[in-house]
Amino acid sequence: MSHWIIAPVLIPALAGLFLLMEVRERHRMRRWTGLLACVASLVVAVLLVQQAWDGTHTVYKLGNWEAPFGIVLVLDRLSALMVLLTSVLAFPALIYASCGDDRKGANFHGLFQFQLMGINGAFLTGDLFNLFVFFEVLLIASYGLALHGRGPERVKAGLHYVVLNLVGSGLFLIALGLIYGSTGTLNMADFAVKAQALTGTDATLLRVAVLLLWVVFGLKAALFPLYFWLPAAYAGATAGVAALFAIMTKVGIYAILRVTALAFAAGPFAGLGHEALWWLALITLAMACVGVLGAKRLATAVAYLVVMSVGTIVATLAVGQAEALGPALYYLVHSTLICAALFLLADLVARGRGDVGDRLVAGPAILGGGRLSLLFFVAAIAVVGLPPLSGFVGKVGLLRTVPDPLYWALLLIAGLCGLVAMSRAGSTLFWRTTGESAGLRPSRRRLLAVLLLLGLSPVMTIWAEPMLQWTAAVADQLLTPQAYIQAVLGGAA
Structure with missing residues (x-):
């Protein structure tokens, strides 16, 4: 039995424990501990992708107890x-945060590190209760x-998020x-x-439970009408935290996708709640368009772009087109990385x-604005x-x-709204200047963190064909739940 599968949970867990014991004033040591843990997690994530490449399911039995x-x-x-995406995102986010935040x-x-532990564990667990844990x-x-x-703004938004x-x-x-x-398991x-x-x-009890799960996962994914906490919480967080939070909504999307494909792809519960998810996703997409156009800060506009990506992806999942799942996963990876870079x-x-900060009003010229405007x-x-x-x-x-004309119209309108919002933000921030700034020039390490995330977009474009083939292979495996069930239960299946 391969033990690599538990490493994405153990590495951040042990690193978090070491960091809690380390002297708080030794910032350099704490930063190196966190960064080395992120590098180790990234290496392990690459190994896990190679292990899963041929389509096999690897089951790790804790305590060697049978499922x-x-x-x-x-x-x-x-x-x-998803574990690889988390690791790729965490490293530049921590580099940026380690510059003083x-x-x-x-x-x-x-x-x-504990945040990374929870995210990776949610992606790897095969048990609903441990998904909750x-x-x-x-x-x-x-x-x-x-x-x-x-x-005060951060505390107010944080309290709404907590409640x-x-x-x-x-x-x-x-x-x-x-x-x-109802099921005993x-x-x-x-x-x-x-x-x-x-x-x-x-x-009947199971149908009620499934609808409750959709509410919970919709809250995690920030679907309408449960997304109102996200813009203030993300825009109010420090930049490195907001960048890491870009994958938080994808945990909810993953949970919807995993449970739907595994338990509700066929049988008496097939399609349960899909129509509601479809309409809620479209409303989320429409409301995100309104939000991004009305944003008064650049960080708030980016937060609404995160909500926009959620509506785009969940609507694709709800429509039930198997061939659309591969492009949806490709778009999920893209939107996570780009929104993190924008934060x-x-x-x-x-x-x-x-x-003046990032408020979308005329203000002083940005120090180092030439490089930032290009980025x-x-x-x-x-x-x-x-x-x-x-x-x-x-x-x-x-x-x-996705052949639905309503989805086409909303997706194109969302792109237009995003274009208008980004054009307004760019012209306001970089052109409507009122004099010299008293701000700070961007440090090299902060620029490096942004470049690491932004550079992945052209990489995804250059290797778009193999990436789309990989996401299509992910979708094919996900849509054949019998192999997953057989791997976990063995003869008991």
Whole structure:
């Protein structure tokens, strides 16, 4: 049994413990500990992608207890892809935060690692209760990170975020109780088998539980009407934290995708809640258009772009077109990386404008504005979906595989709204200047972090064909749940 699968959980867990024990005043040592842990996680993530490349399912039985009674971690192409995306995102985000933002509060680096532990665990677990546990780990860490740096606006947004997610955690527990009461299991593979045989009252209880799960996962993914916490929380967080938070909504999307494909792709519960998800995703996309046009800060506009990507992806999943899943996963990777880069850029712009910050009003010229304007131009093209960068490739793939005219119209309108918003932001921030700035020039390390994230968009464009083939292979494996169930349950299947 390969032990590599548990490394993405153990590495940040052990690093977080070491960081809590290290002397807080030794910032250089704490930074190197966190960065080395991120590098180690990235190396392991690459190894896991290679391990899952041939389509095999790797099952790790903790304590060597057999499923469905023991806790299992399951590695397939989808979980390997998401763990790799998390590791790729975490390294530049931590580089940026280590330029001074980490000193704004205690235990930043420990919380950062525990956040990674929860995210990776949620992607790898094969058990619904442990999905809840890892959700709580990443949420508790994110509460501290969202409030990191203090300030009244940050505290207000953070408290809204905490309260809503506590409600979501309560609903999640109720859903798990209903699932266990009706099926007698919380193992995902075993649940997928037993759900097909339910009738009568048990089937009704399971339908209620599934609808509660959609509410919980919709809250994590920031679907309408549960997305209102996101713009203020993300825009109010420090830049490195906001960049890491760009993958938080994708955890909710992953949970929807995993549970749907595994347990509700066929049988009496096939398509349960899909129509509601479809309309909620379209409304989310429309509301994000309104939000991005009305944003008064660049960071707020980027937060609404995150919401826009959520609506785009969830609508694709809800429409049920198997061939659309590959382009949707490609777009998920692209949107996560580009929105993270834009959060870092928004902070650099705010630092360069002094007291005006990233507010979309005329202000002093940005120190180092030439380089920042070029980076902003590239990021804006990528996030809007204009050629030749990865956003264009992803959107063309979605338009080709999702035939619904309403989806086409909203996706194109969303692109236009994003273009207008980014054009307004760029012209206001870089052209409407009122004099010299009292801000700070961007440091090389901060620019390096932005370049690491932005540089992945042309890489995704150059290797678009093999990446789309890989995401299509991920989709094919996901849509054949029998192999997953057989790998987890073995003869018990």
